[in-house]
Amino acid sequence: xxxxxxxxxxxxxxxxxxxxxxxxxxxxxxxxxxxxxxxxxxxxxxxxxxxxxxxxxxxxxxxxxxxxxxxxxxxxxxxxxxxxxxxxxxxxxxxxxxxxxxxxxxxxxxxxxxxxxxxxxxxxxxxxxxxxxxxxxxxxxxxxxxxxxxxxxxxxxxxxxxxxxxxxxxxxxxxxxxxxxxxxxxxxxxxxxxxxxxxxxxxxxxxxxxxxxxxxxxxxxxxxxxxxxxxxxxxxxxxxxxxxxxxxxxxxxxxxxxxxxxxxxxxxxxxxxxxxxxxxxxxxxxxxxxxxxxxxxxxxxxxxxxxxxxxxxxxxxxxxxxxxxxxxxxxxxxxxxxxxxxxxxxxxxxxxxxxxxxxxxxxxxxxxxxxxxxxxxxxxxxxxxxxxxxxxxxxxxxxxxxxx
Amino acid sequence: xxxxxxxxxxxxxxxxxxxxxxxxxxxxxxxxxxxxxxxxxxxxxxxxxxxxxxxxxxxxxxxxxxxxxxxxxxxxxxxxxxxxxxxxxxxxxxxxxxxxxxxxxxxxxxxxxxxxxxxxxxxxxxxxxxxxxxxxxxxxxxxxxxxxxxxxxxxxxxxxxxxxxxxxxxxxxxx
Numbered sequence: 024x025x026x027x028x029x030x031x032x033x034x035x036x037x038x039x040x041x042x043x044x045x046x047x048x049x050x051x052x053x054x055x056x057x058x059x060x061x062x063x064x065x066x067x068x069x070x071x072x073x074x075x076x077x078x079x080x081x082x083x084x085x086x087x088x089x090x091x092x093x094x095x096x097x098x099x100x101x102x103x104x105x106x107x108x109x110x111x112x113x114x115x116x117x118x119x120x121x122x123x124x125x126x127x128x129x130x131x132x133x134x135x136x137x138x139x140x141x142x143x144x145x146x147x148x149x150x151x152x153x154x155x156x157x158x159x160x161x162x163x164x165x166x167x168x169x170x171x172x173x174x175x176x177x178x179x180x181x182x183x184x185x186x187x188x189x190x191x192x193x194x195x196x197x198x199x200x201x202x203x204x205x206x207x208x209x210x211x212x213x214x215x216x217x218x219x220x221x222x223x224x225x226x227x228x229x230x231x232x233x234x235x236x237x238x239x240x241x242x243x244x245x246x247x248x249x250x251x252x253x254x255x256x257x258x259x260x261x262x263x264x265x266x267x268x269x270x271x272x273x274x275x276x277x278x279x280x281x282x283x284x285x286x287x288x289x290x291x292x293x294x295x296x297x298x299x300x301x302x303x304x305x306x307x308x309x310x311x312x313x314x315x316x317x318x319x320x321x322x323x324x325x326x327x328x329x330x331x332x333x334x335x336x337x338x339x340x341x342x343x344x345x346x347x348x349x350x351x352x353x354x355x356x357x358x359x360x361x362x363x364x365x366x367x368x369x370x371x372x373x374x375x376x377x378x379x380x381x382x383x384x385x386x387x388x389x390x391x392x393x394x395x396x397x398x399x400x401x402x403x404x405x406x407x408x409x410x411x412x413x414x415x416x417x418x419x420x421x422x423x424x425x426x427x
Numbered sequence: 428x429x430x431x432x433x434x435x436x437x438x439x440x441x442x443x444x445x446x447x448x449x450x451x452x453x454x455x456x457x458x459x460x461x462x463x464x465x466x467x468x469x470x471x472x473x474x475x476x477x478x479x480x481x482x483x484x485x486x487x488x489x490x491x492x493x494x495x496x497x498x499x500x501x502x503x504x505x506x507x508x509x510x511x512x513x514x515x516x517x518x519x520x521x522x523x524x525x526x527x528x529x530x531x532x533x534x535x536x537x538x539x540x541x542x543x544x545x546x547x548x549x550x551x552x553x554x555x556x557x558x559x560x561x562x563x564x565x566x567x568x569x570x571x572x573x574x575x576x577x578x579x580x581x582x583x584x585x586x587x588x589x590x591x592x593x594x595x596x597x598x599x600x601x602x
Contacts, residue, residue, distance in 0.1 A: 301525045307513065342486065344478075426469065 024313045025300040026269055028407045036400040036404055043392030050386030057380055063128040064376040065387055067119045069394040071228060071369045072252070074112025074400075075245075079176045079253035081107035082217055088203075088210030090210035094280055096422035097272040099262050099413050100406065103184060105253060106177045108370045108398055108403040112190075113170050118226070118415050120166060124159055130376050133157045133234045157231055165227055169220045170194035176213045180206065188414040199417045221246045229368075236314045240299045247292040249369055251333075254285045256359045260402070262350055270411055275419065286337050316373040325372050325383060332363045433459075434584070435562060436573040437589045437598040441467045444571040447594035454590050457579035462566035492538025496531040514597050515599040562602060570597075 045182025049056055076175030080102045086094055087102075123130045132150070137143030139151040150157070187202040194200065230241045238244075258281050264270045265278075303311045319328045334354055346352040368385070413419060438444040445467055448458055458474040461467070471478075501520045504527070506512065509517040516522040548554045566572050575591075577584045591599055 297525075297528065301528065304525050305515070323528065385447070 026264065026267070026403075026407045026411055028403055031095040031401060033400070034404075036396045039396030040397070041395050041397060043389045044388030046385045047393060048389070050384055050389050052223065052385075054339055054386065057377060058257075059128060060130075061377060061381070063119060063122065064372050064381070065390040067130060067228075068365075068369050068387075069112060070112060070115030071205055071256065071372075072365055073108060073327075073394050074116050075249035075399050076252045077106045077108040077112055077177070078173055078221075079246075079249040080257075081109070081180065081213065082221075083174065083249070083253060084180055085210035085217070089214055090332055091207070091418070093335075093421040094277065095410060095424045096416050096419050097270070097293070097425075098257065098261060098277060098281065099184065099416070100409060100411050101257050101264075103181050103259070104402050104406040105256055107181065108401045109177045111173055111397065111401060113174060117166075117170070121227070126164070131231060131234070133231060135158065147320045153234070155400060158232070162227060164288075165223060167304045169224050172216055172220070175215075176209065179209060184413060185409055187416065188410065190415050195415060200415050202415075203417055207366045221249075229371050232372060233314055233317075235310065236316070237339045238299055238303070238311070240295060244292070244295045244299055245371075247288060247295050248364055249387050250286065251288040251292050251359060252364045254281065254288055255357045255364075256402075258285055258353060259284055259357050259361075260406075262354060262405075264411065269419055272412055274422045274425065276427045277422075278353070279282075279344070280425070282353055285314040285357065285360075286341045286347070289333055289337040295334075296330055317378070318370060322374055322381070323372050325366055329363045329366045329370065333360060333367070336360065428582065432584075432601045434575040434577060434591070435451040435602060436460050436575070436594070437563065438477060438568065438571040438595070439505070439597050441465075441571055443571065443595050446475065447591070447596065448573060450589055450594055451575075453580065455580055456575060456590060457589055458555070459576050460562060460574040462563060462569075462570075462574070464567055465571065467571070479534055481543055481547060483598040484546050485539045488542030488546075489535045491542075492535040493531055495538070496499035497527065499592055500527045500530060503523060554567070571580035 038076070052064070054061065084099065084102045084106070086092070087099065120132070122128050123134055126134065126136065129135070133137075133153070135145050137145045138147050139154045140146055141151075182204050183206060187200055190200055210415060224355075225242040225245035229245055230237065258278070259274060261270065261281060263279060265273065300315065336359060340352055340356050341347055369383065369387060428530070436445065441463060444463070448470065451458060452473055452475075461470060461474060465470070470476075477501050498522070500563070505517065505520050505523070511517055511528075515526055520527070552560070552585070561567065563570060573591075575587060577587060580587070581589075587598055
């Protein structure tokens with residue numbers, strides 16, 4: 024049960040990247056103004072979007088260990104492969120964050136020199152009030168801490184799982200390998216850390232773009248967005264590998280369960296989107312409504328379209344049991360949702376950084392395709408490096424017999 | 428009439444019952460019902476149970492709930508007596524819909540859940556106060572019973588009993 028990266032797949036990813044780069048070139052060439060800013064904003068959007076997909080994969084893997092979840096063991100390698108994109112994603116994010124900190128670009132308004140200095144013409148009282156948290160040294164301490172710990176856990180889970188494959192029977196007592204026991208502890212530690220860091224990183228990297236605005240729910244909203252994107256990638260990968268006649272131990276019940284997750288997290292995302300919107304709309308406090316005013320004035324179609332597609336499409340198409348097992352229903356919904364969740368991140372960033380000049384054009388699509396190509400290549404490459412089925416996992420057999 | 432008698436095969440293990448059911452069905456016996464203290468995994472396709480349609484009813488009840496809630500909110504808050512609450516648009520259902528979503532959602536869930544529960548109880552005729560039709564009360568504890576109507580299959584009663592005897596049956600009863 025090995026997956027090999029065929030030349031056809033390599034060619035497809037290369038074509039994706041080339042088309043992306045060409046489209047990006049057309050975008051840069053035809054763009055009239057703010058090309059720099061638009062480029063950086065797009066790099067942030069894609070870096071964040073694809074990085075957090077791999078981050079959510081680590082989260083879901085930890086969740087499997089913490090809940091001692093049996094059904095998904097046959098699909099564990101898929102999540103392990105998704106999280107190997109993490110170093111590249113982290114690098115992309117770091118490039119944007121470093122450039123912003125060095126004032127090469129003006130994405131984060133609170134990083135402007137003199138913004139907390141009453142004597143400076145740039146002085147902003149609101150940002151000064153937030154500067155105990157939003158200052159460059161503390162920002163970087165958090166960024167390095169989060170990225171470092173996340174990468175450490177991703178690396179640890181992957182490495183130990185590969186090592187678990189090599190164990191021989193004498194090292195396994197009562198059918199449970201010592202690595203599995205350790206993985207549960209590590210999973211608990213990661214989830215506790217992730218609970219704080221996912222929220223704080225969403226404040227740092229996304230919410231602080233709209234620095235005058237705040238929402239206590241934003242971390243959860245960003246978290247549900249990354250989780251749903253990760254589940255979509257997992258579902259599409261499983262369908263792809265099944266179509267190649269691999270993953271023999273994954274049956275229609277596994278696909279049903281994975282799509283159920285996709286369905287459920289879509290609802291969670293919609294719920295959080297609306298909870299944030301409704302409370303701010305109802306209270307109508309100017310400092311809270313700015314976020315929605317900028318988005319509804321200039322990005323109405325993208326912003327509301329994302330919400331309605333992400334809520335109504337899975338709700339009506341994937342509600343039925345048979346639809347959750349039928350690739351004809353799953354695949355189109357999965358691909359549309361993946362793209363609209365990219366748009367979701369885009370509309371988090373563009374209105375804050377490009378104001379009324381942001382749009383979905385050649386540059387956005389080009390950058391997205393380039394990243395998508397790199398992402399697909401990295402994930403499939405690491406899938407081909409290890410067997411598709413984990414070995415010596417105590418609940419593997421239970422997972423094989425999943426029937427719902 | 429003798430033909431009205433039902434045959435009950437009593438087992439003390441769910442897995443044994445499942446294997447016996449497979450054996451009987453393979454020999455052309457139709458199993459009318461199974462009484463068990465808990466759901467037996469994999470039994471439904473063996474005895475030819477159709478998939479439940481309760482999920483469809485839940486969806487319909489949910490949609491009814493959503494429509495009723497919106498109708499009620501429109502009548503109370505927009506049509507009959509519009510109130511000015513925080514300056515929200517009180518003259519149009521559509522522009523004021525965000526404030527109605529929580530209530531609509533809750534009412535939809537309420538209708539779906541209650542409708543589904545009541546439909547289930549009605550369909551099984553297990554409403555509160557209804558006398559239980561369980562032939563063997565021990566099937567609520569540790570016994571597993573197959574119910575067979577001899578008129579359902581072409582085999583004679585004795586042939587059916589002989590086939591049941593081939594399985595690890597605890598007791599065969601006629602009522």
